[in-house]
Amino acid sequence: MIYPIVKYGDPVLEKPCPPVTAFDEELRKLVADMFESMYAAHGVGLAAPQIGISKRVAVVDVTFKEDPNAKLVLVNPEILHTEGKQKDNEGCLSLPEFRERVTRPNKVTVRAQDLQGKFFEHTGEGLLARAFMHETDHLDGKLFIQHVSTLKRDLIKRKVRKLIKAGEWK
Ligand SMILES: [Zn+2]
16 A cells, blocks of 8 residues: 655654564555555655654665665664765655755664564665665654754755645645
């Protein structure tokens, strides 16, 4: 099932998600729906609160369907280790049309559980490292605009408020 993407302004995006405790059929269905919703929205990462579900789950595929092995399910992810720095444009499905330069670590090791509840570690570089940081942030109730200057953040907020008023932010 394809869910609509929740946009910035919805409080579900700004509260930390409780951890997953049941590794059951419902979780498998949620993850399948998250991949479907992410691809439909042309994204390379999606966190559960972005479809309105406050659970500590994210999916990532930085190859966008090219490599089936690149599909990653992160249940209860935590950032274990970061290294280096990268500066690049970053966007978010919940803030469409807005892209800003965000500095992130260049190499990131995440520890998470899979659909069976088994713990694993995964190290990513470049875009994958950025995705790990971005999606884990979502699960902590944070958006990428918290990593830009106050000036830029206020400008984005103002533009979003205008779009909401005009009924163009859905
Ligand atoms: Zn995002």
